[in-house]
Amino acid sequence: MRPLYIDAVGCCAPGLDGWEQARPVLRGERPYLRQDLPPHQSQLLPANERRRAPLAVRLAFRVAEDALRGDQRPPARLASVFASSDGDTHISHRISLALAQPQRVVSPTDFHNSVHNAAAGYWSIAAQARLPSVSLSACHASFAAGLLEAGALADVEDLDCLLVAFDVQPPPLLQALWPITESGAVALILSPRRSADSLAVMQIEPVPRVADTGMPDAGLETLRLSNAAARALPVLALLARREPGTVLLDGAGEHSLRLDLEPL
Amino acid sequence: MKPLRISDYTATSALGAGKAAHLAALRAQRTGLRQAPFETCELATWTGYVEGLDTPLTGELSGWDCRNNRLAELGLRQDGFLEAVERLRQRHGPQRVGVFLGTSTSGIQQAELAYRDRGAAGDGALPDWFDVGKTQNIFSCADYVRRRLRLDGVAHVISTACSSSAKAFASAFRAMQCGLCDAAVVGGVDSLCLTTLYGFNSLQVLSADICRPADAQRNGISIGEAAGFAIVEFSDQPGPALLGYGESSDAHHMSSPHPEGHGALAAMTAALQRAGLAPGDIGYVNLHGTGTPANDLAEDKAVCALLGTATPCSSTKGWTGHTLGAAGILEAAISLLALEHGLLPRSLNTRQRDPQLQAAILMENRQQRVAHAMSNSFGFGGSNCSLVFGMQA
Numbered sequence: 181m182r183p184l185y186i187d188a189v190g191c192c193a194p195g196l197d198g199w200e201q202a203r204p205v206l207r208g209e210r211p212y213l214r215q216d217l218p219p220h221q222s223q224l225l226p227a228n229e230r231r232r233a234p235l236a237v238r239l240a241f242r243v244a245e246d247a248l249r250g251d252q253r254p255p256a257r258l259a260s261v262f263a264s265s266d267g268d269t270h271i272s273h274r275i276s277l278a279l280a281q282p283q284r285v286v287s288p289t290d291f292h293n294s295v296h297n298a299a300a301g302y303w304s305i306a307a308q309a310r311l312p313s314v315s316l317s318a319c320h321a322s323f324a325a326g327l328l329e330a331g332a333l334a335d336v337e338d339l340d341c342l343l344v345a346f347d348v349q350p351p352p353l354l355q356a357l358w359p360i361t362e363s364g365a366v367a368l369i370l371s372p373r374r375s376a377d378s379l380a381v382m383q384i385e386p387v388p389r390v391a392d393t394g395m396p397d398a399g400l401e402t403l404r405l406s407n408a409a410a411r412a413l414p415v416l417a418l419l420a421r422r423e424p425g426t427v428l429l430d431g432a433g434e435h436s437l438r439l440d441l442e443p444l
Numbered sequence: 445m446k447p448l449r450i451s452d453y454t455a456t457s458a459l460g461a462g463k464a465a466h467l468a469a470l471r472a473q474r475t476g477l478r479q480a481p482f483e484t485c486e487l488a489t490w491t492g493y494v495e496g497l498d499t500p501l502t503g504e505l506s507g508w509d510c511r512n513n514r515l516a517e518l519g520l521r522q523d524g525f526l527e528a529v530e531r532l533r534q535r536h537g538p539q540r541v542g543v544f545l546g547t548s549t550s551g552i553q554q555a556e557l558a559y560r561d562r563g564a565a566g567d568g569a570l571p572d573w574f575d576v577g578k579t580q581n582i583f584s585c586a587d588y589v590r591r592r593l594r595l596d597g598v599a600h601v602i603s604t605a606c607s608s609s610a611k612a613f614a615s616a617f618r619a620m621q622c623g624l625c626d627a628a629v630v631g632g633v634d635s636l637c638l639t640t641l642y643g644f645n646s647l648q649v650l651s652a653d654i655c656r657p658a659d660a661q662r663n664g665i666s667i668g669e670a671a672g673f674a675i676v677e678f679s680d681q682p683g684p685a686l687l688g689y690g691e692s693s694d695a696h697h698m699s700s701p702h703p704e705g706h707g708a709l710a711a712m713t714a715a716l717q718r719a720g721l722a723p724g725d726i727g728y729v730n731l732h733g734t735g736t737p738a739n740d741l742a743e744d745k746a747v748c749a750l751l752g753t754a755t756p757c758s759s760t761k762g763w764t765g766h767t768l769g770a771a772g773i774l775e776a777a778i779s780l781l782a783l784e785h786g787l788l789p790r791s792l793n794t795r796q797r798d799p800q801l802q803a804a805i806l807m808e809n810r811q812q813r814v815a816h817a818m819s820n821s822f823g824f825g826g827s828n829c830s831l832v833f834g835m836q837a
Contacts, residue, residue, distance in 0.1 A: 181622045232698075266581055267603075272552060272639070276559040279638045284486075291643035292699040292824060295548065296582055296603030301825025304693035310710060312691035313827065314615060317582035318600040325600040332618035356569060358576035386598060386624060388539065432583065434596035435539060 181384050182335045184370050185444075187377040189419055190246030192217060192239070193364035193403055193410055198246050205400075206413075206420035212399040217363075224255075224306040232289055233302055236268035239365045240299035240346045241306070247342070247367035251377060255307035258369065259339040260300060262315040262346070263326025265408040266360070267296045269350040299344065311339060318432035322347075322408040323366065325432055327439075331384050334372040343368045345409035362406035366416065374444070380419055383440040390436050393427045415439060445718045447685040447836055448617050448676045451532070454523035455777035456515070457670035457764045458492030462522035467781055470789045473809060475763050477654050477666050482636050483553075487645055488652045491636060492668020492765025494518070508588040510551035510579040512635040516588055519633065519671025529593045532627055532675055542625035543590040543599040544616040546608025546632035548769035548823075550601070551579030553637035585633045589673075597625045603769065605823030606732070607691075608632055609672070610772025610831055614689040616676055631673035634769035640667055647699060649736050655766070656793040657733035657759035658740050658805045665734050668765025672773035684780050685836040687721070687816065690714025694826025701739055701822060705746030708732075708820065711828035712750050715818065719832040723751045726832070727814025728788050729803075730779045732822045733759020734766050743820065744801040751803075756814075758806040762792035772821040772829065779817040779833050786813040 189199045195214045196202040204210045222230055222241045233241070240262060248255055271294045278286050295301070297315035304313060312333065318325035323345040330343040346365035350358055374381070393414040395401040404413045414427045422443040429437040454462060458476025459469040469476065477490040494515060501509040501517060520526055532541060558574035578584055586601045598619060602611045609632025616628040644650040644665060651664035676686065692714065694707035701708065716723065729751065732743055740759075747757060760778050767774050782788055788810040797805050816834040 181624065265583070266576075272555060272580070275639050275643065276552075276555045279556050279642060280559040280562070284638070284642050286639075286642045286646045288643075288646040291639075291646050294639070294643065295605045295824045297605055297823070297825040297827055298698070300604065300693070300827065301698050304695040304826055305697070308695050310693050310695050310707065312614075313604075313693050314602060314611065314691075315604050315825075315827075316600045316602050316615075319577060319581050319583040319587065322583075322600075325598070328598060328619065328624060329600070329615060332615070332622050332624065335622040336618045353568070353570060354576065357574060386539075432586070432599045433539075433543070433590055435598070 181331050182372055184331045184334055184382045184384060185374050185378040186368055186380045186382060187371050187375065188247040188250040188369040190243035190367035191416060192242050194362055203420040206417045212397055214399060226306060229302055229305060234268050234293045235270055236346060236348045237299045237302050239348055239363060240344045243365040243367035244342060244344050247369050251369050253340065256309045258309060258342040259311040259333050260303060260309060260313040260342045261326045261330040262300045262344050263322040265317055265319050265322045265347050268348060269354055273351045273354055320408050321430050321432040323411045324429040324437045327384065330370050334370055338372055340371045343370055345412060347407040347409050360407045362403060364407045364410040366409050366412040378444045380441050380443045385438045386431060386435045387438045389434050390428055392430045392436065445688060446678060447687050449679040449681060449836060450684045450686060451675045451677055452525060452528040453674040453777055453780060454519060454525045455672040455774050456494060456519040456522055457767060457774055458494060458668050459764055461518060463781060467785060470787060473792065475792055477765050485638060485641050487641055489650055490654045490666040492666060493636060494669050505588060505591055507575055508578045508584060510554040512551045512585055512633055513588040515635045515669060515671045516585050516633045519673060520592060525673055528675055529629060533595065536626045538594055538596040540597055540626040541595045542597040542616060542619050542628040543586050543595055544612040544628055544630050545586045545589060546602045546612045546769045546772055547585050547634050548603060548605050548608055549634060549637055549639055550582045550584050552639050554579040556638050593629060604827040605825060606768050606771050607821040607823040607827045607829040608769035608772060610821035610829035611691060613686055613831055614691055627677040629673055630676050632770040632773040633671040634767055635669045636667060640768060654793050655735040655761050657735045657761055658791050658798055658801055659794045660796045660798045662735045662737060662740065664736050666765040668767040670764060670767035670770040670774040672770060672777050682836055684783060685834060686831060687834045688715040688719025688832035690718060690830045692828045696826050699824050701742040703742055705742040707826055707828045708743055708746035708822055709749055711830040712746060715830040715832045721816060725816050726751055726755055726818050728782055728817045729755055729757040730775045730819040731757050731759040732820040733761055735761055741800060744803050748802045753802045754804050756788050756806050756810060757803045758789055758791040760789055775819045776831055779819045783817050783833060783835055786811055788812055
């Protein structure tokens with residue numbers, strides 16, 4: 181795969197509200213303190229869609245808009261990859277609850293929002309983005325799989341690509357069986373070409389399975405393991421520190437991804 | 445693009461298990477749709493139900509047991525596919541074979557069953573037997589398939605509603621083209637569940653009648669289920685190949701297509717360009733053709749804008765029902781059968797063609813050799829994918 185240039189970053193998780201705020205924490209200049217995320221109003225979603233957009237979609241928009249703040253390109257010129265382990269479990273939860281009732285009344289809005297590509301659909305409408313868009317899952321390795329798909333779009337189709345990885349904490353009933361313990365999301369704007377915006381260049385290679393790279397800080401390490409999107413934290417830490425380095429990420433098969441980053 | 449040779453493929457749907465069953469049903473003009481009830485569903489509707497999914501998975505992968513993975517297993521056992529994958533694995537090595545599947549609802553039926561089995565202990569908790577990660581999770585079918593086939597390469601599930609398993613071909617091509625793997629198992633699995641039956645019913649697109657694509661009185665979809673798989677490699681061997689793919693987003697509405705079919709047209713145009721073909725080279729189009737008034741009309745506009753009004757077209761959803769995330773691979777398989785056997789299937793259940801539609805809808809089966817076939821798959825969220833297949837000499 182050709183080298184991939186990282187042009188912009190967005191993130192949010194409890195205690196890391198946006199890339200600006202996350203950077204000093206990831207550089208080790210400020211301690212990581214877990215704090216609930218304040219509410220967020222999307223700037224891009226049209227009013228109609230804003231009313232209907234479910235939790236996971238709003239989370240995806242939050243980081244996509246965060247990344248776009250540092251980027252000059254109109255979002256319509258980006259291909260996109262939306263990677264999520266489970267999509268919006270609050271919706272499948274509500275639908276499953278409704279189907280367990282005798283009347284079985286499923287909300288039509290819940291149903292059309294239940295597709296795994298809901299975030300991609302809302303994004304294409306809000307950004308008027310008509311280029312190829314992929315929504316995928318590789319369970320806990322969804323960020324790694326999303327990175328490969330975005331890298332392949334950039335390499336093979338020569339497209340700049342928005343990658344959004346996101347996962348929401350499930351409702352309590354489901355969480356007992358499926359411990360995604362925090363909501364979190366990460367966005368990267370990736371390009372096959374170096375530009376004035378390029379923050380770093382990354383080389384991606386699948387390798388036989390090895391232990392993945394952790395976070396030295398205990399709180400951040402807990403966060404990294406709390407959902408599939410947060411597996412991106414070691415990449416974000418290198419970007420925040422503007423240091424070269426290697427990150428090993430668990431892949432979905434019996435392999436890992438080796439990411440070699442150089443700041444630009 | 446460099447053609448992607450399809451070394452083997454198989455399909456399982458309401459028409460039966462394997463390619464021969466599909467070809468026989470197509471020749472006999474026999475629909476797989478039935479008015480029989482599915483599970484506890486009380487809706488008046490037709491379904492494309494696959495027989496033989498009532499036996500749980502056993503052995504070391506029994507933890508992945510759910511209707512969707514039972515369907516995957518049944519699909520993998522057809523047409524010598526397991527043996528073909530084993531040869532592929534020997535040829536390339538398990539690390540170099542990727543798995544790219546599509547599904548829309550994965551094992552969500554397992555969640556439906558679990559939510560109806562709550563509180564056995566009096567606390568309302570979900571039952572212990574419910575394994576979210578191995579069944580409900582979107583990746584479950586690819587995880588099952590890669591383990592079953594002992595493939596260790598890159599793997600993911602594309603889930604873009606009804607374009608999912610068509611887009612899996614594009615994803616596999618890209619991964620192979622940039623060196624992430626040397627070959628891939630591509631496909632899709634989607635199974636009947638109450639979520640889609642009651643969900644499409646809530647949107648008033650589930651027909652009480654049998655699905656009648658392109659019919660003047662069409663009023664919606666019948667839901668089916670299917671599993672299909674293909675082995676793709678870069679190879680000079682003669683035989684069927686993917687020649688082009690095109691993907692686009694409508695950027696219009698979450699659950700309605702662009703009324704002029706702009707997104708569909710963009711996907712079809714990109715597929716044709718990537719294949720290096722002219723509109724006149726396409727001899728058959730397997731339409732997305734869900735049988736809703738809006739879909740068939742918008743798609744017709746796109747097809748006619750690109751290919752004119754003479755190219756033979758049909759939706760095969762009157763035979764199989766709409767198999768949602770598996771529609772891309774199932775209809776790719778039907779398009780490949782059409783190419784290999786010179787059989788262009790008719791638009792089954794279409795009584796009177798909608799006069800608003802301009803395309804050459806096949807009202808009868810036609811025995812005709814064609815060089816190239818196009819297969820369209822469009823989904824909620826405005827996700828479009830078009831594939832072009834041909835025979836490599």
